[in-house]
Amino acid sequence: MLQRLDDTDAALIDRLQESAFNYFLKHTNPDNGLVADTSIEGVPCSIAAVGFALSSYTVGVERGWMTRTGAIERTLTTLRFFAGSHQGRERHASGYRGFYYHFLHMDTGHRAWNSELSTIDTTLLVAGMLTASAYFDRADGDEQEIRDLVKVIYERIDWHWALNKGETICMGWKPASGFLHWRWQGYDEAVLLYTLALASPTHPIPQSSYDAFTSSYSWMLFGEQAYLYAGPLFIHFFSHAWIDFRGIQDRPMAARDWDYFRNTQISIAVQRDYAVRNPGHFVGYNKDVWGLSASDGPPPSRHMRGGRHPKVLGYAARGAPLGPDDGTIAPWAALASLPYDRQAALDGTKALLETYPDLTYEGRFPGGFNPTVKTRRPEGWVDDRCVxxxxxxxxxxxxxDRSDFIWSLMRQSPVIRLGLERAGFTGGWLEQGEEADRKTA
Incomplete structure (x- = not known):
């Protein structure tokens, strides 16, 4: 059983969680279910944000922030759009080969900017769809349609094509230039991608592709503990949002008697240790104010506190302990650490809100802030958008953290279970069987 939060902490967490949920109520097109990448007016849809929205609607029902009927309506609108949108090379297409372009116009759903056909963002989108499929499990027509549409969308994704005759999956593709040069290899958020690709009943990748992905892992030491390195915190959170990695191991993890859940716990400790050491001498860093991840950053400025003149990075995947780092903190990172290190998450969230009481917008954390940049407010530079x-x-x-809810749902997903098993994961809930998991979830 999870240890309950005390009433004060529970009220704080509930308020922040509901405010985050309300982003999707405010920034979604009700006609097609597309979700704006950020809170800035006029931006396109991020298909990854749609995946997070679809998962969040199930939480909203459980928390009483949305009716089940309302969530079904939003989910069906979204799924009908993606199932029926045009797949092709043309400019007005939404996707190709079952994948979708990273950014879509909010009104038409056509490809926005010169964005790539994104394998990882399609993965995050489909993970949200699989969450909806697992949650809406009743026999009535609407819930059956949700499951049917998710099946159609998932099964038409040509994961094998995305290998582009290589061992690992390519990051993306563009109609005019073909596949991008970069592939998903080395530890990153693509564990979820390989899980879905391995489980495909129509276009699966071979198990050797997962072996190739993990073969380029980079390990570091934190004290005497070896851990799997990835600098930005989001890498340690994204696949974990859907997959319960507690007690299950693939072959690289089993060889070191380690697992991805404990690895994320260590990565949080690494970030906090880095903030205490503060090798760049940035303003605000301490054991409770930390969090380096992918985020926007300040524009070039000569006005810095503490005599600092760091090179600001704009949008960058900041990380610890190897950087890059320009003093920009992702304020949502501490709160996102809640399932892995509850005390660090609570201390970090409270410290941010007490030190920088005007940091949030409508109760939501912005994409980033940099207190080393000299402004009239103690927060320094603050991103003008929520993401x-x-x-x-x-x-x-x-x-x-509060209820094991998403993890419990996805432990019951045949796609997640099969993909993990084909990747070589064993142990824990994978060996309990689906019926046992339902009884213990």
Whole structure:
């Protein structure tokens, strides 16, 4: 059983979680279910944000923030759009080969900007769809249609094509230039991607592709503990939002008597240790104010506190302990750590809100802030937007800490179970069987 939060902490977490959830009520097109990438007016849809929204709607029902009927309506609108949108090379297409473009116009759903056909963002989108399929399990027509549409969308994704005759999956593809040069290899958020690709009943990748992915892992030491390195915190959170990695191991983890859940716990400790050491001498860093991840950053400025003149990075995947780092903190990161290190998450969230009481927008954390930049406010530079995927991650990870809800749903997903087994995962809930898991969840 999870240890209950005390009433004061529970009220704080509930307020922050509901505020994050409300992002999707405010920034979704009700006609097609598309979710804005950020809170800035006029931005396109991020398909990853749609995936987080679909998962968050199930939490909203459980928490009483949305009726089941309302969630079904939103989910069906979204799924009908993606199932029926045009797949092709043309400019007005939404996707190709079952994958979808990273950004879509909020009104038409056509490809926005010159965005790539994104394998990882399609993965996050479909993970949200699989969450909906697992949750809406009743026999009535609408819930059956949700499951049928998810099946159609998932099974038409050509994961094998995305290998582009290589061992690992390519990050993306564009109609004019073909596949991007980069592939998903080395530890990153693509564990979920490989799980879905391995489980496909129509276009699966071979198990050797997962072996190739893990063969380029990089390990580091924190004290005497070896851990799997990835600098930005989001990498340690994204796949975990859906997959319960507690006590299950693939072959690289089994060889070291380790698992991805404990690895995320260590990565949080690494970030806190880095903030205490503060090698860049940035303003605000301490054991409770920390969090380096992928985020936007300040524009170039000569006005810095403490005599600092760091090179600001704009949008960058900041990380610890190897950087890059320019003093920009992702304020949602501490709260997203709740299932892995509850005390660190609570201390970090409270410290942020007490030190920087004007940091949030409508109760939601912005994408980033940099107190080393000299402004009239103690927060320094603050991103003028909230980011959809950040808000969805918070809804899901908070709920996993509070009730095990998303993890419990996805432990019952045949796709997640099969993909993990084909990747070579064993132990824990994977060996309990689906019926046993339902009884203990």
């Amino acid at each position: 959809g995927i950040d808000q969805g991650l918070l809804v899901m990870t908070i709920e996993n």
